Amino acid sequence: MEKYLKAIQQNVCAICVDSNESGHCKLTDKEICAVEYFLPEIVSVIHNSNTDDLQECYNRLKEIVCVNCRAQTLDGYCYLREDSNCSLDRYFSLIIETILKVDSGEI
Ligand code: SF4
Numbered sequence: 001m002e003k004y005l006k007a008i009q010q011n012v013c014a015i016c017v018d019s020n021e022s023g024h025c026k027l028t029d030k031e032i033c034a035v036e037y038f039l040p041e042i043v044s045v046i047h048n049s050n051t052d053d054l055q056e057c058y059n060r061l062k063e064i065v066c067v068n069c070r071a072q073t074l075d076g077y078c079y080l081r082e083d084s085n086c087s088l089d090r091y092f093s094l095i096i097e098t099i100l101k102v103d104s105g106e107i
């Protein structure tokens with residue numbers, strides 16, 4: 001999982017609105033980034049989806065990850081997603097691309 005985390009930090013954190021100019025995460029100790037927290041689940045969803053179909057992959061991420069996230073209510077509402085405040089939701093296509101590039105040895 002270390003290689004995926006490193007690639008995410010270099011490719012996603014670097015452009016994330018929650019990072020500083022050096023690409024370091026600015027979240028406080030009391031905040032959790034779903035991308036880091038659920039990285040094993042995210043990688044598994046991508047490996048088990050038809051990654052040509054981004055919408056399918058996005059839906060699977062919501063089914064597998066969001067249902068286990070405390071930010072989402074039982075009826076599927078997430079205030080962070082609604083406010084574009086979840087980095088997993090904001091950058092899901094870049095996250096998929098990054099993980100696939102690690103798998104292909106491109107990064
Ligand atoms: S919120 Fe997540 S994706 Fe954004 S910089 Fe922090 S760890 Fe990276």
Ligand code: SF4
Pocket residue numbers: 034065066067069070071072078079080081086087088089
């Ligand atoms: S969109 Fe909401 S429920 Fe899904 S991972 Fe992000 S914060 Fe959690």
